[in-house]
Amino acid sequence: HVPVFVPEFEHPEDLVPAEDEAPASLLPPGFLSPHTERRMMAALELVNLRVSYQVDVFTRESLEFCTRHHDAQKDRAAVRAEIEVLRSERLAY
Template sequence: GEAPTSLLPPGFLSPRIRPLSPRALGAEINVIASSLYRLLHPAGTPPLLPISTPSTSRRAGIPEVNTPPQNRPLLATPRPGCEVGESSAAAARRQGPAMAHGVDCSYMETRLQDTERRMMAALELVNRRKDRAAVRAEIEVLRNERLAYEQEGIQTRKALARSEAHCRALEARVAVLETRARRLEWQRQAADDFAVEHIMRT
């Protein structure tokens, strides 16, 4: 059989979004939503339930037992312009834009755009968290440096106090030595005077 193609005409979606089948688009949205859910919630949180995508088939979700008997032939009868055994892709190409525009993809496009906005918000939140973590790390480094400077200042002040005490002790010792030197000089001068006087008497 011929591979199914997208029912959307070129340019119907945003240029950044490749036309996907509803099943593939739903799978991609589930993957993105699961990634964001794991990113924004802590470990141990119950997993996110998959997002159900609306069916593009007009017969989806209509049980035959609940369909009135007079409507069952309508559901079983092929649509006008479609032969028995003809693929939906071939019918879409033959009917052109009218059938493509009849498929409501606004829901999926809105969900995809909303998911993209959530992804960008999550990335911005992660970047802000990284920025805050970097700022906190820098603040911690500065705090440690400040503590180191404070400890160094305390040690410097203690060393300065010891140096000042040592200088005062040296000054006191010099004063004592100067006093002794003056006393010895006085005693020597007195001895010289006594010797001269003794010589003069003799």
């Protein structure tokens, strides 16, 4: 668990450094120690892997659905044609 650090600024212009100032970090001092940075990068990598996996699964499932839907439509058309043939044969008797 990473503690949340939210600086309080009375004025939004406090976020913009003056020309002679270096930009101030919004993170507390020592927040990104080498150990913390490694852990953060590992966590980000895990998130990226999970997102990539979910995109892959969603894409695969979408393609499977489209294929099944298309096959079902072809099957439905074939069944309709067969019904029409049987109906015609029945009416012929």
